Amino acid sequence: MTGIEYDDFLDLEYEPAETDLVCAFRIDPAADMTMDEAASRVASESSNGTWAALHVDEDELTDLGAVACEIDGDAVTVAYPDALFEPGSMPQILSCIAGNIMGMKAVDTIRLEDCHWPESIVSGFPGPQFGPSVAHEKLDAGDRPVLATVPKPKVGLSTDAHVRVGEEAWRGGVDLLKDDENLTDQDFNPFEDRLADSLAARDRVEDDVGERKDYLVNVTGETNEMLERVDLVAEHGGGFVMVDVITCGWSAVQSVRDRAEKHDLAIHAHRAMHAAFDRLPHHGVSMRVLAQISRLCGVDHIHTGTAGLGKLENEDTPGINEWLTAELYGLEPVLPVASGGLHPGVVDQLLEALGTDIIVQAGGGIHGHPDGTHAGAKALRQSVEASMADVSLEAYADDHEELATALEKWGAE
Numbered sequence: 001m002t003g004i005e006y007d008d009f010l011d012l013e014y015e016p017a018e019t020d021l022v023c024a025f026r027i028d029p030a031a032d033m034t035m036d037e038a039a040s041r042v043a044s045e046s047s048n049g050t051w052a053a054l055h056v057d058e059d060e061l062t063d064l065g066a067v068a069c070e071i072d073g074d075a076v077t078v079a080y081p082d083a084l085f086e087p088g089s090m091p092q093i094l095s096c097i098a099g100n101i102m103g104m105k106a107v108d109t110i111r112l113e114d115c116h117w118p119e120s121i122v123s124g125f126p127g128p129q130f131g132p133s134v135a136h137e138k139l140d141a142g143d144r145p146v147l148a149t150v151p152k153p154k155v156g157l158s159t160d161a162h163v164r165v166g167e168e169a170w171r172g173g174v175d176l177l178k179d180d181e182n183l184t185d186q187d188f189n190p191f192e193d194r195l196a197d198s199l200a201a202r203d204r205v206e207d208d209v210g211e212r213k214d215y216l217v218n219v220t221g222e223t224n225e226m227l228e229r230v231d232l233v234a235e236h237g238g239g240f241v242m243v244d245v246i247t248c249g250w251s252a253v254q255s256v257r258d259r260a261e262k263h264d265l266a267i268h269a270h271r272a273m274h275a276a277f278d279r280l281p282h283h284g285v286s287m288r289v290l291a292q293i294s295r296l297c298g299v300d301h302i303h304t305g306t307a308g309l310g311k312l313e314n315e316d317t318p319g320i321n322e323w324l325t326a327e328l329y330g331l332e333p334v335l336p337v338a339s340g341g342l343h344p345g346v347v348d349q350l351l352e353a354l355g356t357d358i359i360v361q362a363g364g365g366i367h368g369h370p371d372g373t374h375a376g377a378k379a380l381r382q383s384v385e386a387s388m389a390d391v392s393l394e395a396y397a398d399d400h401e402e403l404a405t406a407l408e409k410w411g412a413e
């Protein structure tokens with residue numbers, strides 16, 4: 001017989017094995033707990049332990065206990081044996097490392113900050129199909145950032161209005177039309193009509209301007225419905241689908257990834273609701289970990305923020321982007337998306353901070369242009385041209401009136 005109790009899950013001498021999933025937590029123990037006690041409880045409850053001491057016949061037990069192996073201030077490292085996890089199941093992994101422990105009385109707050117994923121776990125996931133290669137495999141962006149726009153107002157436009165705005169933006173130089181996170185299949189703009197008419201407009205624009213364009217159509221919905229929408233996108237000749245990955249959940253994302261591969265579709269991940277997990281600095285799950293999960297599950301693009309230049313709070317965008325594009329046992333990288341309050345006046349600073357291997361999305365920053373969507377799209381494209389040519393926006397605006405008007409309206413910050 002062997003006993004299993006909380007103390008068994010703390011060993012500060014333990015060196016993680018190469019096959020361990022190693023998680024970095026930030027923990028604030030409850031008033032009546034030492035950090036050692038809290039750490040052992042986190043390792044226990046997130047692997048195979050519980051509050052009562054257990055007595056089990058060794059012959060009947062696979063030892064799957066995690067180990068709290070390092071404590072440095074409020075930073076606690078926990079190593080999990082990979083046998084604890086079902087290969088290729090992200091919900092099962094999260095039910096361990098971000099499950100009940102988030103609600104334990106033993107800690108006042110707990111945040112999953114980072115994970116080191118071993119090859120044995122990474123190899124169970126498909127990763128992205130395309131990642132940054134969409135820029136030249138599906139579009140003609142070459143070395144410049146891919147440009148995207150969301151028609152605004154985000155919902156309420158009729159299908160005709162949506163398509164008209166998309167066509168104006170594509171003709172102005174945008175590569176990708178994108179649905180907003182809350183536009184799916186509502187009566188005022190039904191999914192299939194929007195899909196078919198937008199792709200027809202895309203084809204017209206491509207013929208006229210000789211540059212490939214595409215549409216990030218939002219397929220978010222009930223999983224089976226979502227898979228049918230993915231098939232519809234392929235039927236109508238689309239090259240991309242968009243999914244609200246947090247609100248859909250990782251199981252659904254994994255199902256979409258599987259279906260998208262059958263049709264060679266790239267997946268754009270919107271992260272609506274991410275801030276419910278990552279906004280508080282001491283509790284929840286960091287955007288860094290959400291981005292890691294997204295790469296393993298196989299999205300090709302994901303929103304990661306604007307390096308502080310936009311309207312939304314963001315966490316360490318450069319660090320997250322670096323992880324999304326770093327070598328990871330042969331997994332494809334992910335193309336980061338900068339979006340939220342962007343306009344032509346900040347593009348130079350944005351590319352300075354994040355580089356050019358990104359998608360730049362501007363909704364209000366295009367459709368709010370005084371001269372309308374087409375001029376707004378041209379202004380954004382011009383700001384990218386200026387930045388790529390290392391010319392100041394102001395100087396470039398001298399003979400590019402759309403950019404000049406945008407700078408007049410929004411300035412350079």
Ligand SMILES: O=C(O)[C@@](O)(COP(=O)(O)O)[C@H](O)[C@H](O)COP(=O)(O)O
Nearest residue numbers: 150271303312339340341342362363364
């Ligand atoms: O609805 C919006 O706000 C946006 O369409 C941006 O519109 P604007 O371009 O008009 O600001 C995006 O959903 C956010 O950028 C998402 O945030 P994040 O990229 O941080 O996930």
Ligand SMILES: [Mg+2]
Nearest residue numbers: 150154180181
């Ligand atoms: Mg949006």
